[in-house]
Amino acid sequence: MLNKLVTMVLFSVVMAFQVAMVQAADSSASIENLLEQNRNIEGEFRQVTYDEKGKQLQVSEGIFLLAKPNQFVWDSVTPFAQRIVSDGKYITVWDVDLEQATKKPLSGAVGSSPAALLGQPAAKVLPHYNVTKLGDEKFRLAPKENQDLFQALTLSFRNKVISAMSILDALGQTTVIEFKNVEAHEGVAKENFVLDLPANVDVIVEGQ
8 A cells, every 4th residue: 555655656746747847848939939039129128127125226218129140239328328239249338428338259148138138049048047937928037057147037028029028136136127119120231230439438358
């Protein structure tokens, strides 16, 4: 009788594990399809950062443009002008008011900006995360390995279009980004991702 009970328990555990694996695979497949459908898009964003106690720290608004492969423009207009641009190989962060820019290889830059994550091929990014499906078009991504970028990321879609992103960073701060007026495009000129910096801008190059 005891052996039969143990066998039943083990069978239940194995079945539960198999179900969990299938659900995880379904979640990854679902979000992979959604991410791939949102790699050639443009629109507006509103970004709000909260501290670990929920106090609002900063609000910024702007426009963005994404295009395959790994190209994007993330333009914060208010309250401070900042432009983040990737040409597919390098990512440059330009703080306009500070007259300073930082340039580094795109590889390893995922997480440094929302566009960096969205701009990567989903099949390349997702293996690094445990994916949990929170709703029909809502997913939570938790890094499989310890890292300093963020603890968890939540992606929300509406009618297969990216609608929001929430990032919990290593310090306990949460950044919530709402996307609006998002439109798909068939591709844009590469000149859109070339950052022509003024001569007075101090450029810091990393990773060389």
